[in-house]
Amino acid sequence: MLRGQAHLMEYILMGFFIMLVIVLVVFFLAGWHIGTVKSKGSLLRQQKATLLLKAFSNSPYLNKEGFKEGGMLEDSKLTVLECDDLEEMMGKGWFAEVRILDSTTECTDENYPKCGIWKFCKIEGKKFTAYDVPVNIYRTLTKDVEVGILTVGFYE
Amino acid sequence: MSRFCGQTSLVMIVLIMLIFIVAGLYLLVSSFTTEETEYYNLYAHNLLVSVMRAKTGYKNPCETVSDTLYCAMTRLGKQCKHLRDETIKKDCREVADEVTPELIRKVLATKPSLDYYMIIQPEDPRTLGGETITYGNPDVKNRRNTWTANERILRYQTNLQVQLILAGV
Numbered sequence: 001m002l003r004g005q006a007h008l009m010e011y012i013l014m015g016f017f018i019m020l021v022i023v024l025v026v027f028f029l030a031g032w033h034i035g036t037v038k039s040k041g042s043l044l045r046q047q048k049a050t051l052l053l054k055a056f057s058n059s060p061y062l063n064k065e066g067f068k069e070g071g072m073l074e075d076s077k078l079t080v081l082e083c084d085d086l087e088e089m090m091g092k093g094w095f096a097e098v099r100i101l102d103s104t105t106e107c108t109d110e111n112y113p114k115c116g117i118w119k120f121c122k123i124e125g126k127k128f129t130a131y132d133v134p135v136n137i138y139r140t141l142t143k144d145v146e147v148g149i150l151t152v153g154f155y156e
Numbered sequence: 157m158s159r160f161c162g163q164t165s166l167v168m169i170v171l172i173m174l175i176f177i178v179a180g181l182y183l184l185v186s187s188f189t190t191e192e193t194e195y196y197n198l199y200a201h202n203l204l205v206s207v208m209r210a211k212t213g214y215k216n217p218c219e220t221v222s223d224t225l226y227c228a229m230t231r232l233g234k235q236c237k238h239l240r241d242e243t244i245k246k247d248c249r250e251v252a253d254e255v256t257p258e259l260i261r262k263v264l265a266t267k268p269s270l271d272y273y274m275i276i277q278p279e280d281p282r283t284l285g286g287e288t289i290t291y292g293n294p295d296v297k298n299r300r301n302t303w304t305a306n307e308r309i310l311r312y313q314t315n316l317q318v319q320l321i322l323a324g325v
Contacts, residue, residue, distance in 0.1 A: 017166065028183075101263065131195060147210045
């Protein structure tokens with residue numbers, strides 16, 4: 001009688017452990033799947049950002065003529081360009097900012113060239129993911145070449 | 157023998173559980189670390205190119221950072237006048253040491269997680285007596301995750317090779 005109970009207990013315990021293993025496997029697979037999807041999403045966002053950064057820094061609409069390798073943005077072109085012009089080329093749902101190091105004044109038609117920040121399609125307060133790279137900014141009037149940061153982001 | 161059959165099964169189940177837990181943790185951790193090599197390679201390349209093309213504020217032969225580095229390597233003792241105040245004269249090497257690390261530091265201020273090491277040397281190591289100019293932290297070379305950008309300063313007689321290595325702090 002006791003031996004039979006012991007066997008029964010043994011089977012119940014085994015069954016419990018097997019169930020535990022199955023539950024653990026299910027949790028692990030679900031967690032792994034979520035993790036992979038998240039990491040793929042982040043990788044895709046980063047690839048998109050890299051593509052936009054390259055498109056921006058190599059665009060003839062923004063670059064100074066003669067710099068085939070890109071990354072030499074011309075301040076006069078940056079000043080006249082507007083969000084709509086760029087959205088026609090690159091679609092919607094993104095923003096860009098060019099900032100000369102140490103500069104604090106945003107450029108408008110009135111204060112150009114005594115400024116060093118250009119913003120395109122930026123909507124304040126909206127959640128975004130952004131990436132940046134260093135670029136050169138060519139000052140058309142003084143023929144000076146400065147270092148700045150080009151930031152490109154997407155709204156979530 | 158049959159007395160230990162139940163215990164053996166239990167030990168087996170516990171072992172399988174342990175293997176699953178370890179494998180699960182490893183896969184979870186590895187799936188959360190994203191690959192950002194392409195972006196950081198682009199960043200390193202753009203940083204090197206934009207610093208080399210930047211104007212220094214001095215006259216010829218120190219007009220741009222790359223001109224200044226070339227002058228510092230090949231024309232020892234050559235002086236450069238300041239653009240606005242010609243009474244200010246400095247050695248090419250002095251201008252290079254003043255402007256190059258300062259520009260890189262300013263750009264990297266927006267990315268405090270990155271450290272750099274820059275090496276400027278002649279393409280042919282037999283020329284210029286193997287002279288090398290370096291800026292930044294030499295430990296960066298020995299870090300595990302590094303991103304390297306290479307550029308050349310092409311000039312008559314001696315070409316220079318410029319390498320910029322970025323790594324996480």
